[in-house]
Every structure is written in structure tokens, then in C-alpha cells.
Amino acid sequence: EAQVTQNPRYLITVTGKKLTVTCSQNMNHEYMSWYRQDPGLGLRQIYYSMNVEVTDKGDVPEGYKVSRKEKRNFPLILESPSPNQTSLYFCASSPRYSGNTIYFGEGSWLTVV
Amino acid sequence: GEDVEQSLFLSVREGDSSVINCTYTDSSSTYLYWYKQEPGAGLQLLTYIFSNMDMKQDQRLTVLLNKKDKHLSLRIADTQTGDSAIYFCAESFGSARQLTFGSGTQLTVLP
Numbered sequence: 311e312a313q314v315t316q317n318p319r320y321l322i323t324v325t326g327k328k329l330t331v332t333c334s335q336n337m338n339h340e341y342m343s344w345y346r347q348d349p350g351l352g353l354r355q356i357y358y359s360m361n362v363e364v365t366d367k368g369d370v371p372e373g374y375k376v377s378r379k380e381k382r383n384f385p386l387i388l389e390s391p392s393p394n395q396t397s398l399y400f401c402a403s404s405p406r407y408s409g410n411t412i413y414f415g416e417g418s419w420l421t422v423v
Numbered sequence: 424g425e426d427v428e429q430s431l432f433l434s435v436r437e438g439d440s441s442v443i444n445c446t447y448t449d450s451s452s453t454y455l456y457w458y459k460q461e462p463g464a465g466l467q468l469l470t471y472i473f474s475n476m477d478m479k480q481d482q483r484l485t486v487l488l489n490k491k492d493k494h495l496s497l498r499i500a501d502t503q504t505g506d507s508a509i510y511f512c513a514e515s516f517g518s519a520r521q522l523t524f525g526s527g528t529q530l531t532v533l534p
Contacts, residue, residue, distance in 0.1 A: 343521070350431065352511055352524035353466075368521070400466065402522075412456075412515070412522065416465040 312337050316401050316415035323391055323422055331386045331418050333401035339413075340406040342384040346370065346397040347417075353400060359384055391422040427514060429525035436533050441499040443528045445512035448493060452514035455488060457497045460509045460527070469497070469510075499530075507532045 314335045323329055335342065343358035345368075355368030359378040373395055375387040384403075388395060401415040426448045435441045447455070456471040472479045472486045472495075479486045485498040495512055509527040516523070 345522075345524075350526050352427070352526040353513075353522070354524070355521055358521060412468070414466045 312413060314401055314403050314413045314415040316399070316418045318418060319416065320419045321421070323420070325392055325422055326390050329388050329391060329420075331388075331399055331401075331420070333384045333386065333403075333415060334382050335384075335401075335403040335413065336382065337403065337405070337413065338381065339403040340381070342378070342401065342403045343368065344374070344376065344384070344386045345400045345402065346395075347400065348397055356386065356399075388420075391420075393422045396421050427512060427523050427525040429510075429512060429528045431526060432529050432531070434531045434533055435502050437502060437504060439502055441497075441502045441506065441530055441532075443497045443499075443510050443512075443530065445495040445497075445525050446493055447495065447512075447514050447523075449514055449516055449523070450490075450493065452516045454515045455486075455495050456511075456513045456515070456522070457484075457486065458511040458513060458524075460511065462508075466511070502530075502532050504532045504534065506530060 317332045340361045344356040345353040347353045354370045356374050357376040359365045365376050399418045404412040429445045454471050457469045458466045459469050470481050470484050472488050483500045487496045509529050511524050511527045513522045513524045
């Protein structure tokens with residue numbers, strides 16, 4: 311079954327404690343990206359990756375890092391989380407040649423206190 | 424940057440049609456999408472339309488695209504209580520399948 315899997319799904323953490331949200335896809339997709347969803351703002355892109363070792367900033371990259379060492383994984387790293395990073399995070403993947411098939415993970419609820 | 428705008432709320436009576444509107448600014452967008460998000464759930468792709476199409480129908484859903492006015496709409500016929508959710512329109516552009524989302528429209532279906 312085609313899947314984008316995110317972990318953890320729910321997390322409460324404290325300011326400054328580094329955390330990683332993992333994202334894995336089993337469809338051999340080239341493109342992966344991270345979004346955050348905030349009330350009244352829709353989803354905004356944080357980072358995206360066009361292939362292994364190729365990453366670039368989206369609209370709201372501040373406070374986040376990513377890496378793409380393997381095609382299937384695209385972890386989102388918060389080196390020093392702050393309360394304004396409390397949000398719902400979505401990972402997405404899509405193949406290179408099909409713009410109408412973008413798959414989303416189920417979302418990760420992150421609260422920073 | 425690119426902007427996608429939607430009204431935040433819409434209420435309709437069960438059985439009526441719902442029309443959710445969206446405007447976008449990027450004329451180079453390739454695909455336009457409608458996603459549904461139920462409470463506590465992820466994003467479900469409802470339908471999409473390629474930017475050179477005017478209309479697409481899929482069962483109770485009709486998507487209309489006016490490229491000249493950069494206006495996209497989603498019509499849900501015979502709206503049911505199970506249609507209550509947040510609906511996002513989004514456009515994609517560029518080679519990295521970057522999506523720009525609207526703020527979402529909360530659809531409430533009243534009995």
C-alpha cells in the first residue's frame with residue numbers, strides 16, 4: 311500500500327530540546343516536502359527536496375533543518391524548538407513526472423511548551 | 424509571492440449545494456487541487472484540475488476554473504453532514520511539486 315509515514319504523530323516537548331520528526335515513503339518518489347498547518351493560514355511549505363542530497367527552503371524555513379540521505383526518508387529537525395513552532399506538520403511526496411499525485415502523511419501534532 | 428485566498432467559513436443546509444470559492448495569483452500554476460480535512464485527520468485529495476481545463480466533474484463534485492479571473496470553485500451537490508470539514512484549495516507550480524495552499528474554508532452542514 312502506498313504510504314507516507316510520519317513519526318511521532320503527537321508530541322509535547324519543552325523549549326530548546328532538539329527533536330526530529332521522521333517521514334518515510336514507500337513509493338520511490340523523488341520529491342518530498344514538509345508543511346506546517348496553522349489556523350487561518352492554511353499549509354505553508356517549510357522545506358522541500360527534489361532528490362537525494364538536494365534540498366531547498368520553502369516559505370517558512372526558519373528554525374528548521376532537513377536532510378535527504380536516502381530517497382525514502384526526509385526527516386524534519388528542530389534544533390532548538392520554540393513555542394511558535396507549535397503546529398500540525400505534514401510530510402508529502404510525489405513522483406517526478408506526475409504532478410497530480412501528491413501523497414500526504416497523516417500529520418504530526420507538535421506542542422512546544 | 425504566490426497567494427491563494429479563500430473565505431474562512433461557509434454554512435449550508437443538508438441537501439443543498441455548497442460552493443466553495445478560491446482565487447489564486449500565479450498564472451503559471453500547472454495543477455489546482457481541492458483537499459478535504461476532517462477534524463483531527465490528515466489531508467484527503469478530493470479532486471484536481473489541470474490548468475488548461477475549464478471544468479471537471481466527479482460524482483457530486485464539480486470543479487470550475489476561470490483562468491482569466493484566476494478563480495477556482497468547488498461545488499458539492501446534495502451536501503451531507505459527512506461533508507462537514509475544512510476544504511483547502513491549492514496550486515502547484517515548479518518542478519518540485521511545490522503547493523501553495525489557501526487558508527481553508529470551514530464547511531458546516533446544518534440538519
